[in-house]
Every structure is written in C-alpha cells, then in structure tokens.
Amino acid sequence: MLSxxxxxxxxxxxxxxxxxxxxxxxxxxxxxxxxxxxxIPEKEDRSFIDLNTEKLCTHVCVNYLLDGxxxxxxxxxxxxxxxxxxxxxxxxxxxxDLDPEVDGWLYWREYRLRQLRQIRRIEKLKQKFINLQxxxxxxxxxxxxxxxxxYEI
Numbered sequence: 001m002l003s004x005x006x007x008x009x010x011x012x013x014x015x016x017x018x019x020x021x022x023x024x025x026x027x028x029x030x031x032x033x034x035x036x037x038x039x040i041p042e043k044e045d046r047s048f049i050d051l052n053t054e055k056l057c058t059h060v061c062v063n064y065l066l067d068g069x070x071x072x073x074x075x076x077x078x079x080x081x082x083x084x085x086x087x088x089x090x091x092x093x094x095x096x097d098l099d100p101e102v103d104g105w106l107y108w109r110e111y112r113l114r115q116l117r118q119i120r121r122i123e124k125l126k127q128k129f130i131n132l133q134x135x136x137x138x139x140x141x142x143x144x145x146x147x148x149x150x151y152e153i
Contacts, residue, residue: 050061059071077085095114098107 050056055061055071057074059073061071093103093106093110095107095110098110100107
C-alpha cells in the first residue's frame, strides 16, 4: 500500500490529483509555475546636458527630446505675466507666520491640521499607557503613580 501511495505522489507532482493515504486521509498536491527568468534590457538614457553657454543664455533648455523642434527662446520680463513674478517659491508657512485676516483659509487649514496631529499624539499616548489607567491590578496593589505620595494629605 505504501508503494502505491509513493507512486501516486510522484504522479501528482506532474499533475494535480487526489492522493489516497492508508488511514483514509486525502491530500491534494498542486504544481505551480516556476518563476520565469526573463532578462529585460535596460532603457537607453536619451536625456542630454547641453554645455553650449551661448545657447544656455538665450534659450530655455528642456531636458527631454522634442520632435524636431528647437528650445523656446527666453523673452524679456515685460513679455511674461506679472503674477509669474509674484509666485511664492519658498515652502509652506508655519501657523505662527500666518494671519487669519490676511491668509484666510490657509490659516484655518493649518490650524485644523495642527489640531488633528495633537489629537493623534494624545490617542497614541492613551493607547500606550492604557494598562495603567483604572486597571484592577493597579487598584489592588495600591499603586497610584511614582510621586503620588507628594499629593496625599
């Protein structure tokens, strides 16, 4: 009987089928596909750095290939809209630097985000020390904290 089971197991390695065992147990063996070892060629880096200083001073050199076109020329400042020069390029302002009258919704959004961060921080602390709060074992032991004796009358 054992030799039949071994033969059945060896057949199952090639194709999935049910294997009978001597004690009435049934086991199904499956074969999974092997991981393919395809070699994927790396993409060719087609970007380039233009070192021509004459062109760098007069054109906007973009770092991607254009379809047969040239890079756009740099125009004088009067040709560009005024809002382009008024853009803030530095990072976000802190809540302390914002004014609710001037910045409006930016102030209130930052205020709400700070509130949410504070709430999350408090919830983490509650979960961290939850076993010490109102625990029956702590009540039985009489432990009220490290410096509880300072507050007793």
